[in-house]
Amino acid sequence: MENENTGELRLVLHPDPILYRECEEVTEFGDELKGLARRMFDLMYESNGLGLAGPQAGVSKKIAVINASEQRGEAELVIVNPVLELGSEIDVMEEGCLSFPGIKGKVKRASALKLKARNLDGEPVEMDADGILARALQHETDHLNGIVFINRMGPAARFLVKGRLRELEAEYEQDER
Numbered sequence: 001m002e003n004e005n006t007g008e009l010r011l012v013l014h015p016d017p018i019l020y021r022e023c024e025e026v027t028e029f030g031d032e033l034k035g036l037a038r039r040m041f042d043l044m045y046e047s048n049g050l051g052l053a054g055p056q057a058g059v060s061k062k063i064a065v066i067n068a069s070e071q072r073g074e075a076e077l078v079i080v081n082p083v084l085e086l087g088s089e090i091d092v093m094e095e096g097c098l099s100f101p102g103i104k105g106k107v108k109r110a111s112a113l114k115l116k117a118r119n120l121d122g123e124p125v126e127m128d129a130d131g132i133l134a135r136a137l138q139h140e141t142d143h144l145n146g147i148v149f150i151n152r153m154g155p156a157a158r159f160l161v162k163g164r165l166r167e168l169e170a171e172y173e174q175d176e177r
């Protein structure tokens with residue numbers, strides 16, 4: 001987290017303020033960005049996640065890594081400066097997030113979308129997605145805009161996770177001291 005170019009990345013947990021602000025657009029592409037993406041994948045696999053966004057690794061930049069296939073190396077996707085065009089059909093599914101250990105809750109999301117983003121070389125990419133990938137793309141793009149999945153939960157789901165949120169907040173305060 002201290003040095004995003006060489007150091008090992010560390011998972012950032014709720015309620016760290018970096019999770020709640022919009023990230024900067026990526027303007028420099030190339031080897032450094034590729035190194036960052038590689039280390040983000042390492043941290044994601046180590047933490048058994050399907051996706052990881054920059055701020056969750058302490059890097060407030062619009063980059064996220066996704067692997068919804070659960071097979072390492074296969075179907076790895078890096079999105080930079082993503083913009084989503086959401087379809088009108090809605091799905092409800094239970095989600096979790098590496099920055100909210102022990103919390104799961106139902107979230108409504110568009111069931112299909114079109115992604116417009118850059119790749120690691122700065123080239124524009126476009127992709128249609130549905131299913132688990134569409135969900136992951138929405139979850140990670142939200143992170144890059146300072147929105148986390150508990151912000152997307154309805155009041156009932158939110159009520160159920162209140163206690164665990166308080167615990168995470170107490171642990172964070174302890175670590176800050």
Ligand code: CO
Pocket residue numbers: 096097098099139143
């Ligand atoms: Co997340």
